[in-house]
Amino acid sequence: MGSGTVFEDENGASPLADTVVASKRISIFGLGYVGAVSLACLARDGHRVIGVDIDPVKLALIRDRKSPILEEGIQELMRDVVNSGRVTVTADAAAAMRETELSFVCVGTPSAANGSQDLTAILRLAEQIGAALALKDGFHTIVIRSTVQPGTVEDKIEPILERASGKKAGVDFGVCFQPEFLREGSSIRDYDHPPYTIVGANCEASVDQVRALFRHLDTRFLVTSIRVAETLKMACNAFHALKITFANEIGRVSQSMGIDAHEVMRLVCADKRLNISPAYLKPGFAFGGSCLPKDLRALTNIAKQNDIELPMLSSLLISNRVHIDHAVDRILKLGRPKVGMLGLSFKTGTDDLRESPLVLVAKRLLGEGCELRIFDPEVQLSRLLGANRSYIDANIPHLGSLLCGSIEEMINPSDVILVGLQQSALNDALQVHVQPGQFVLDLVNLPNRDLLRCRYEGICW
Numbered sequence: 133m134g135s136g137t138v139f140e141d142e143n144g145a146s147p148l149a150d151t152v153v154a155s156k157r158i159s160i161f162g163l164g165y166v167g168a169v170s171l172a173c174l175a176r177d178g179h180r181v182i183g184v185d186i187d188p189v190k191l192a193l194i195r196d197r198k199s200p201i202l203e204e205g206i207q208e209l210m211r212d213v214v215n216s217g218r219v220t221v222t223a224d225a226a227a228a229m230r231e232t233e234l235s236f237v238c239v240g241t242p243s244a245a246n247g248s249q250d251l252t253a254i255l256r257l258a259e260q261i262g263a264a265l266a267l268k269d270g271f272h273t274i275v276i277r278s279t280v281q282p283g284t285v286e287d288k289i290e291p292i293l294e295r296a297s298g299k300k301a302g303v304d305f306g307v308c309f310q311p312e313f314l315r316e317g318s319s320i321r322d323y324d325h326p327p328y329t330i331v332g333a334n335c336e337a338s339v340d341q342v343r344a345l346f347r348h349l350d351t352r353f354l355v356t357s358i359r360v361a362e363t364l365k366m367a368c369n370a371f372h373a374l375k376i377t378f379a380n381e382i383g384r385v386s387q388s389m390g391i392d393a394h395e396v397m398r399l400v401c402a403d404k405r406l407n408i409s410p411a412y413l414k415p416g417f418a419f420g421g422s423c424l425p426k427d428l429r430a431l432t433n434i435a436k437q438n439d440i441e442l443p444m445l446s447s448l449l450i451s452n453r454v455h456i457d458h459a460v461d462r463i464l465k466l467g468r469p470k471v472g473m474l475g476l477s478f479k480t481g482t483d484d485l486r487e488s489p490l491v492l493v494a495k496r497l498l499g500e501g502c503e504l505r506i507f508d509p510e511v512q513l514s515r516l517l518g519a520n521r522s523y524i525d526a527n528i529p530h531l532g533s534l535l536c537g538s539i540e541e542m543i544n545p546s547d548v549i550l551v552g553l554q555q556s557a558l559n560d561a562l563q564v565h566v567q568p569g570q571f572v573l574d575l576v577n578l579p580n581r582d583l584l585r586c587r588y589e590g591i592c593w
């Protein structure tokens with residue numbers, strides 16, 4: 133096949149094509165792990181696919197009905213789809229664009245020396261795709277599947293496409309970001325059984341095109357903003373790395389005590405309510421209370437005594453402290469405001485103040501000279517006993533003079549209201565009593581915050 137020719141091997145219907153209703157013409161840029169698997173699977177599903185790569189070896193391999201990557205089932209599939217005539221490959225990006233209505237971008241985005249993402253290949257390719265769009269009639273959808281840092285699609289790729297094509301994104305062509313969740317080694321299975329198909333887009337026509345391609349998969353099809361989809365992909369990979377590191381650190385410390393690490397982690401994973409679940413996975417405020425900090429300290433201390441390093445587990449209390457400092461610093465940026473705190477205990481519905489992050493916030497604000505009022509319906513000084521009482525006596529000995537008898541008493545004189553407690557009656561009271569000149573810093577992801585008549589900020593959203 134000449135480099136500018138496409139679909140020249142078309143040799144009529146193949147049994148593989150029978151399953152698909154609407155066959156599309158698709159170009160795939162980058163024939164590495166992601167691109168080669170997508171090319172083979174899309175062609176298997178009946179679409180006509182042009183693969184584009186700058187590596188002549190990969191192109192020659194595919195023309196020779198061989199896969200450029202090693203994956204379970206890919207050699208047979210590549211042979212079948214190339215034989216079907218629905219796959220061609222080329223180094224000519226412009227020709228591939230001309231002959232297709234939809235393009236997947238799967239080029240590499242490796243780490244640069246300083247750890248940033250090297251976007252050279254994808255941005256150079258955007259120039260080429262833009263130039264080809266300039267010469268093309270009709271709407272074209274470009275789906276970015278390479279993992280890119282948040283903002284890349286809208287702030288870098290789209291402007292290049294618009295400038296190089298002289299056309300308008302969302303009008304003459306559509307751009308979306310569809311993160312790829314395949315794992316090397318089981319790519320074809322993962323392609324067919326993704327956790328979900330998710331598209332970040334601001335162009336309905338492009339979403340419809342992608343939806344049509346993946347409609348047959350037995351999974352949810354979700355649409356979000358491009359930036360959320362870009363961040364999601366990075367968050368997923370960070371979460372996977374976190375899970376692996378967690379299991380390995382629990383493994384090392386268990387081993388150092390002669391305890392069966394596999395049995396420990398098997399039982400950790402058997403709890404689907406608190407452990408393997410969405411529990412504790414919402415952005416919010418720091419953890420605290422009488423168990424988490426204490427037990428983390430004990431575990432990392434065991435490791436220290438056994439000469440075991442646990443960098444991740446040891447960093448958790450540090451990160452938690454940074455989160456508390458972040459709340460205090462945000463308030464102090466306003467000068468030395470009068471602060472009203474809604475909530476003091478370590479979580480809603482308890483009066484346990486031990487290692488409550490809100491107590492640490494209060495202590496620091498007092499130390500910085502802020503005037504402070506606190507309202508927590510569960511906390512009454514006269515009822516605090518034992519370790520709970522000792523903790524508060526050690527940290528805020530004059531707590532009694534700061535506690536208010538009602539939420540209004542706390543809100544009215546305050547410049548800033550720090551919301552660390554969630555209850556529907558208290559949410560309603562905030563809406564009624566907070567005034568336009570005040571500032572709400574939310575630690576609990578308040579529902580109905582749009583109804584607040586004042587300046588609002590979330591602690592990490």
Ligand SMILES: NC(=O)c1ccc[n+]([C@@H]2O[C@H](COP(=O)([O-])OP(=O)(O)OC[C@H]3O[C@@H](n4cnc5c(N)ncnc54)[C@H](O)[C@@H]3O)[C@@H](O)[C@H]2O)c1
Pocket residue numbers: 161162163164165166167184185186187190238239240241253254256257277278279280312313314315316
């Ligand atoms: N490998 C995975 O399991 C995986 C999974 C999900 C997402 N991703 C992401 O997908 C992207 C691709 O990953 P990969 O592992 O397939 O990369 P890869 O390095 O295996 O392949 C990238 C391909 O792009 C080609 N290329 C570079 N510039 C090009 C250009 N201008 N035109 C056409 N082709 C060009 C290269 O020659 C190479 O064949 C990366 O951003 C990666 O982070 C990878």
